[in-house]
Amino acid sequence: MVRPIAFHPFPRRQDMKVSRTLTGIALAAMASLHSGTASAVLVNNVGLEVRALIDTDAFGGNAPLVNLTESEIDLPYDRSVVNISGGTAGSFSYTADADIGNQLLKIGGSLTNSTGTDMFGFGVPLINVYAQAKDVLTLSSAVAGTYAVTLELVVHGNLETTGVSGEVSANSLLSFGPVVGLNTTDSARYTQQGAIDDTLSVTRQVTFASPGAAIDMEFEAFISFTATRVPAGFTVSGDLSNTAFLNLILPQGLSVVESGSGTFGVPIVPIPEPTINALMLAGLALVGTVARRRKGF
Template sequence: MKASNVLTGIALAAITSLHSGVASAVLVNNVGLEVRALVDTDAFGAKAPLANAIESEIDLPYDRSVVSISGGTTGSFSYMAVSDIGNQLLKIGGSLTNPTGTDFFGFGVPLINVYAQAKDVLSLTSAVAGTYDVTLELVVKGNLVTSGVSGDVSANSLLTFGPVVGLNTTDSSRYTAAGEINDTLSVTRQLTFAAPGSAIDMEFEAFVSFSATRVPAGFTISGDLSNTAFLNLILPQELSVIESGSGTFGVAIPIPEPQVHALMLAGLALIGTVAARRARV
């Protein structure tokens, strides 16, 4: 049996420019991060939804490796969603409380929906010609609180993986029972490399979501997959990732905090002042 390298949250080697075999049009469609949340407690009445947030990113190259949203009102609802391609993880969570004496009904349409998705194209190369199994996993951990309304509350996960040119293979799960979620989605594809150094472009999509279509009077429902859904790429030792469509798979791009921005601006102002004084000397 060939030894395997399991690439989890550990950063890959620096990823170079886009592989020439991956068309930019394909990348626009197949590379991106998205998180979104929707909360509507008036069951589509006259009022607008209490929260409606969406953020997406498909720019190439990315200027960051993570998108996230969060919000809520104490005692009413909460939501959070993170899609992080650098650390290869997805996180979601949400809750909705019905403090009234009347059930909240969505009539099949979610009253709360929280969603996180990651899509990328990976270029794999082989040091030795041959046929190899390549596996991508999505390890999902969390919990679901249905408060006796099973069937109206659910979480979902999906993983697709396959060559850019060809058919993808899909694994998915739906969680409706209250309690702990501990699941692994797995897709294995067999790839043939005709010669050493040859490359094959593989695309994947992974998402996790939580939703509820009914909240009985006096109940709170919640879903928490913020324990994280990890992406694990399992490669034989002969194979390696040479680049990714996003340029960020396994390479976290830090985002400066607001105070860091302030320090940077102050530093630039100081540099400008010093330069101006020197110019007058």
């Protein structure tokens, strides 16, 4: 019997899959995750990042109009979500979110070529929007034994171009495995116009030597949207703002006891700004004054 966590089902479309690989990636060992000290290895394996690159002059004399990166890597986290967004009406737009608290990634972007000349990146993106989340999860078992642990990345979105093909694409990747050992990776590239409905999945066998034992598992998930050509007068766009949900599927008896970020599945509540606090205090004072006056009557 398995116990799904935050499962968001979408229909799977095999025809959208262009490539999928299962590879092992060697990782450095971590001495200890439970000491409360953020080692260099832990910092490298935990983090949120979003990025947007927009080049509206087709790699002409001007630098890219937008080249922004926002990240959260210092431990403990001050926030469980990082995001960027912006744009100019009729020209370009971008949005990207990496949310480890709600276990999702979201991206979107568009670029309109309002000139009379085709815009070419020649293999380099004219527009690229990217979101990534990495974390280390500590799993504990109530009973000794070997268990199958599955992590999924549900990808749902849309690619649109007008009159061209192969110039716009999206990518997804999910890597999962023990901190000390090899990771298994599932990835996909989407180039067909229209809907993207896919699920990346990695299952690992995890052995607990004794009841109450703990094992550190790390994952990396990212999605991206890229266009390398925009014909004159056309718009290219990618909308993966309804994706991608991370689903951790644990067998009965296993549980997540902590995470490297400290926020996996537990969003950080923003601290109110001082001005907001002042308004709240003023409002409470006003309520108290009204109540006293009414009591006087």
